[in-house]
Amino acid sequence: xxxxxxxxxxxxxxxxxxxxxxxxxxxxxxxxxxxxxxxxxxxxxxxxxxxxxxxxxxxxxxxxxxxxxxxxxxxxxxxxxxxxxxxxxxxxxxxxxxxxxxxxxxxxxxxxxxxxxxxxxxxxxxxxxxxxxxxxxxxxxxxxxxxxxxxxxxxxxxxxxxxxxxxxxxxxxxxxxxxxxxxxxxxxxxxxxxxxxxxxxxxxxxxxxxxxxxxxxxxxxx
Amino acid sequence: xxxxxxxxxxxxxxxxxxxxxxxxxxxxxxxxxxxxxxxxxxxxxxxxxxxxxxxxxxxxxxxxxxxxxxxxxxxxxxxxxxxxxxxxxxxxxxxxxxxxxxxxxxxxxxxxxxxxxxxxxxxxxxxxxxxxxxxxxxxxxxxxxxxxxxxxxxxxxxxxxxxxxxxxxxxxxxxxxxxxxxxxxxxxxxxxxxxxxxxxxxxxxxxxxxxxxxxxxxxxxx
Numbered sequence: 001x002x003x004x005x006x007x008x009x010x011x012x013x014x015x016x017x018x019x020x021x022x023x024x025x026x027x028x029x030x031x032x033x034x035x036x037x038x039x040x041x042x043x044x045x046x047x048x049x050x051x052x053x054x055x056x057x058x059x060x061x062x063x064x065x066x067x068x069x070x071x072x073x074x075x076x077x078x079x080x081x082x083x084x085x086x087x088x089x090x091x092x093x094x095x096x097x098x099x100x101x102x103x104x105x106x107x108x109x110x111x112x113x114x115x116x117x118x119x120x121x122x123x124x125x126x127x128x129x130x131x132x133x134x135x136x137x138x139x140x141x142x143x144x145x146x147x148x149x150x151x152x153x154x155x156x157x158x159x160x161x162x163x164x165x166x167x168x169x170x171x172x173x174x175x176x177x178x179x180x181x182x183x184x185x186x187x188x189x190x191x192x193x194x195x196x197x198x199x200x201x202x203x204x205x206x207x208x209x210x211x212x213x214x215x216x217x218x219x220x221x222x
Numbered sequence: 223x224x225x226x227x228x229x230x231x232x233x234x235x236x237x238x239x240x241x242x243x244x245x246x247x248x249x250x251x252x253x254x255x256x257x258x259x260x261x262x263x264x265x266x267x268x269x270x271x272x273x274x275x276x277x278x279x280x281x282x283x284x285x286x287x288x289x290x291x292x293x294x295x296x297x298x299x300x301x302x303x304x305x306x307x308x309x310x311x312x313x314x315x316x317x318x319x320x321x322x323x324x325x326x327x328x329x330x331x332x333x334x335x336x337x338x339x340x341x342x343x344x345x346x347x348x349x350x351x352x353x354x355x356x357x358x359x360x361x362x363x364x365x366x367x368x369x370x371x372x373x374x375x376x377x378x379x380x381x382x383x384x385x386x387x388x389x390x391x392x393x394x395x396x397x398x399x400x401x402x403x404x405x406x407x408x409x410x411x412x413x414x415x416x417x418x419x420x421x422x423x424x425x426x427x428x429x430x431x432x433x434x435x436x437x438x439x440x441x442x443x444x
Contacts, residue, residue, distance in 0.1 A: 111414035115421070157444065161429065187432040188425065192333035196425035199337070203410065203418035207383065207443050210409040220442045221429050222379065 001176070004070035006031040006063045006085050007077030009041040012102055015149025016074060016141065017045050019180045021056040022152055026176075028058045031066030031089075038062065052152065067092040072100060072176060074141075079103040079123045083130045093135055098169040101127045101194070102141035104201040112209060113202035115195075122194035124163060136166030138173045139194040142201050144183065147216035156182030158218030161197040163188040186221060223398070226292035228253040228285045228307050229299030231263040234324055237371025238296060238363065239267050241402045243278040244374055248398075250280045253288030253311075260284065274374065289314040294322060294398060296363075301325040301345045305352045315357055320391040323349045323416070324363035326423040334431060335424035337417075344416035346385060358388030360395045361416040364423050366405065369438035378404030380440030383419040385410040408443060 003020060005013040008030035017028050030045070032038035042060030049056045060066075067073050067089040077085045082103050093099075101124035105116040120126045124139035131137055144158045160177055162185050164170045170187065177185040188197055204217040225242060227235040230252035239250050252267070254260035264282030271278045282288075289295050289311040299307045304325050315321075323346035327338040342348045346361035353359055366380045382399055384407050386392045392409065399407040410419055426439040 109414075111412040113418075114415065115418060161425070186429050186436075189428045189432050190333040192331075193336065193425075193428055196337060196421055196428065199418055199421045200425070203383070203415075203422070204443065206411045206415055206418065207408050210411050214408075214443070217443050220444060221426065221436070221439050222442060 001071045002027045002029065002069055003176070004029045004031055004066040004073045005076050006066065006073060006089065007075070008032065009037055010076060010078070011146035011150070012141065013074070013076035014041070014045065015146045016076065017058060018048060018152060019149050021045065021049055021058050022052070022054055023181050024179045025057065029066040029070060030058065030060040031063035032060070033063060035062045064089050064092040069094060070097055072098050072172065074100040074102060075127055076102055079105040082123055083126050086127050086130050090132060093132065095134065097135055098172055099127055099131055099135055099137045100141070100173055101137060101139045104142050104198040106202045112206040115199035115202050117195055121192060122198050124191055124194035128191060136164060136169035137191060138162060138164035138169050139191060139197055140173050140177060140185070142198050143204065143219050145204070145216035145218055148218055156180065157220065158182065159184045159186055159220050161186050161188035163191050163194045163197060165191050223294065224249045224251065224292045225398070226251045226253055226288040226295045227298050228288065228295060228311065229297070230254065231259055232298060232300070233368035233372070234363065235296070235298035236263070236267065237368045238298065239280060240270060240374060241371050243267065243271055243280050244274065244276050245403050246401045247279065251288040251292065252280065252282040253285035254282070255285060257284045270374070286311045286314040291316060292319055294320050294394065296322040296324060297349055298324055301327040304345055305348050308349050308352050312354060315354065317356065319357055320394055321349055321353055321357055321359045322363070322395055323359060323361045326364050326420040328424045334428040337421035337424050339417055343414060344420050346413055346416035350413060358386060358391035359413060360384060360386035360391050361413060361419055362395050362399060362407070364420050365426065365441050367426070367438035367440055370440055378402065379442065380404065381406050381408055381442050383408050383410035385413050385416045385419060387413050
């Protein structure tokens with residue numbers, strides 16, 4: 001499978017790239033608006049994996065080129081760029097591609113972090129609103145800490161919640177997520193429930209800020 | 223310690239009453255608008271505990287009488303009655319009482335359950351808005367399933383998140399929560415972050431609906 005990580009130079013993109021490259025034999029394509037930066041980061045990730053004697057298949061290129069031929073396209077850019085990024089790669093999307101939305105809008109005040117709910121309900125639904133009609137959008141990976149993903153020496157033990165309106169696309173993402181050792185993917189329901197998943201992320205940050213010894217927090221449902 | 227459970231005849235009230243009666247020697251007072259119902263439910267809870275040869279101290283009475291002399295008053299009524307219930311017991315509140323808010327406003331459509339955020343931010347903040355100024359309000363117990371609490375044969379393993387603006391009140395509730403075997407209480411921050419905690423509850427219900435074998439779900443942060 002070919003996985004494009006748009007904004008794959010950022011922290012969540014890095015974490016997913018390293019874990020997928022480490023735990024699977026999928027082709028990972030790091031996308032960026034800046035081709036040179038994408039290539040440099042792909043080289044950084046390859047070096048990290050070389051240290052572990054793992055084979056891998058990671059390259060870096062511009063977002064639109066990364067999107068071409070990708071089975072799964074993860075929109076791992078900051079939430080304020082999510083819709084513009086999807087708009088910029090629309091022509092490059094394969095007809096049977098799946099878009100994945102891991103981003104969360106948050107704001108912060110003296111009380112801590114808050115969920116900044118988009119008018120359309122969630123970042124996932126914002127992406128669905130600009131994506132071509134036949135391209136399914138799946139919410140996933142919002143609640144796994146980038147730091148926990150990038151630390152390949154750490155044992156990952158985290159649930160992610162998968163939301164979407166296309167069962168086949170959800171199954172693809174569920175399977176891809178669970179190929180990462182230590183991740184369990186649960187079905188959250190339709191895309192219209194994505195806000196509940198996104199809003200866990202600022203809670204995780206607040207908990208890490210307010211409780212000694214907690215960092216890179218994830219969640220387990222049991 | 224004397225703990226009043228307003229609306230203690232309902233499911234979360236029952237769960238907290240049984241667990242505190244079972245695991246601690248605190249005095250538990252079940253409150254209801256209907257005195258007879260409160261007494262009947264207290265009798266039901268005593269019978270459940272008799273079967274386990276546990277000593278206990280549970281009584282039932284009207285909400286205002288339950289509130290008198292209580293160190294901690296849990297507003298375990300449906301969210302739409304929370305502020306009216308607090309208004310009705312205000313005169314009975316001890317000066318050093320702590321109010322606890324476990325309720326969550328939710329609605330449901332074809333996609334599943336959603337968080338129905340109150341205009342004031344959360345049920346906890348709605349209660350704070352009607353409570354006397356010197357009475358601290360603490361959000362807690364929103365994310366523990368009533369079914370998991372009431373099943374005394376089940377091993378509880380659940381985190382709750384405690385929010386509030388009064389450190390001493392939060393410590394009281396944290397300690398009381400952790401006296402229930404299997405509960406870990408984490409500091410979520412000020413009361414203004416309570417929406418993040420409340421909004422986990424509809425997510426838990428959606429996950430239980432959409433994933434085989436999951437029921438009475440709680441959450442662990444790790």
